[in-house]
Amino acid sequence: MNRLRSVGETHFFRHPAQFDHMAKVLGGDRSPVRIWSAGCANGAEIYSAVLLLAQRRPLERGRFTFTGSDFNADAIEGARQGRFSSWHMRGCSERLREQYFRQVDEGVWQLDRDVVEQVHFFCHDLLEGSEIEPQDVIFCRNVLIYMDPASMARVVDRLFHWLAPEGILYLGYSEAVLAGEHPGLQLIDSSLAAYRRKSFELTTLPVPVLLPPVPLEPLRLNPLRPRLAGRPEALAFLEEAAHFVNNDQPRQASRSLKKSLYLDPSLAVSHYQLGLLELGEQRVEQARRHWRNVITLARRQAPTDTVPGWDGCTWDQLLQWTSKQLKRLGETDV
Ligand SMILES: C[S@@+](CC[C@H](N)C(=O)[O-])C[C@H]1O[C@@H](n2cnc3c(N)ncnc32)[C@H](O)[C@@H]1O
CATH class of the missing domain: 3.40.50.150 (Vaccinia Virus protein VP39)
Structure with missing residues (x-):
């Protein structure tokens, strides 16, 4: 594992x-x-x-x-x-x-x-x-x-x-x-x-006990490294968001993630994380929107390349996890 x-x-x-x-x-x-x-x-x-x-x-x-x-x-x-x-x-x-x-x-x-x-x-x-x-x-x-x-x-x-x-x-x-x-x-x-x-x-209990794949929280896992792709200013906001997430300040984290996307709309990790935060606030439609963006971005990338801002996660993994999240929200065409 x-x-x-x-x-x-x-x-x-x-x-x-x-x-x-x-x-x-x-x-x-x-x-x-x-x-x-x-x-x-x-x-x-x-x-x-x-x-x-x-x-x-x-x-x-x-x-x-x-x-x-x-x-x-x-x-x-x-x-x-x-x-x-x-x-x-x-x-x-x-x-x-x-x-x-x-x-x-x-x-x-x-x-x-x-x-x-x-x-x-x-x-x-x-x-x-x-x-x-x-x-x-x-x-x-x-x-x-x-x-x-x-x-x-x-x-x-x-x-x-x-x-x-x-x-x-x-x-x-x-x-x-x-x-x-x-x-x-x-x-x-x-x-x-x-x-x-x-x-x-x-x-x-109904068997088998199958749990849905669940979100990882990339921001906690990945201190940003300068070698990662992505605009540095946007990555700095991602780092700021990581700090807020680690300190249980989801609203502030949301704001920083939105700023990172304003500077670099292709930052899939920010979309993924915002999806989680929106879902945590019961805003299902917004979560969906962010995760659909992740899917669109991920499909354009080489599956085995690493996702900028998420060390150790490939585009293929991100695509799979995000598709499963969307299916949990009732989407069938992912
Ligand atoms: C971020 S800390 C959380 C500490 C505390 N539960 C809290 O919320 O304040 C995560 C802890 O989980 C431990 N951990 C991670 N995977 C584990 C596993 N498979 N079995 C036991 N401990 C694990 C880590 O070593 C680390 O100390």
């Missing part, structure tokens, strides 16, 4: 509405509750869950189990240390900083041992790793976007199996479309990218 390069960008309380939602859902006295951050990078995500719940009421021994996993051993090593830069802490309130962290160096913060010890970290590959016991909450955010379509489908299906009945899966905002067509997952709220495992027996 094709592996695309992945980055460990993360910070505390990324997508805060999802954490608020989790705290509300777990508000009762349910016990035990298992919470797992799959693809946890340096652990900021799972520690955010610990801090939020600990703030609401002292964590009773045995009520929660917190787990963090990543296939990157260095990330896990870092997560176990619980040491963070101010950049990773940018989502943390002053109060939390004071209550749970100690500054150990210029711009470096150490999380209290008590909190660090709440979390069990281990190396685990979501594609090939061993089975996991059923989890009540799984965060798997900003991980799938680095995978090829077949791998994404496999991981979504594995996540489904690792959820306890009625368990909740939080994906990254730009990944929300991925799980939508899994028959065992029910969308709770599209603005939260949150899914609940439906409570019916697996045997009642």
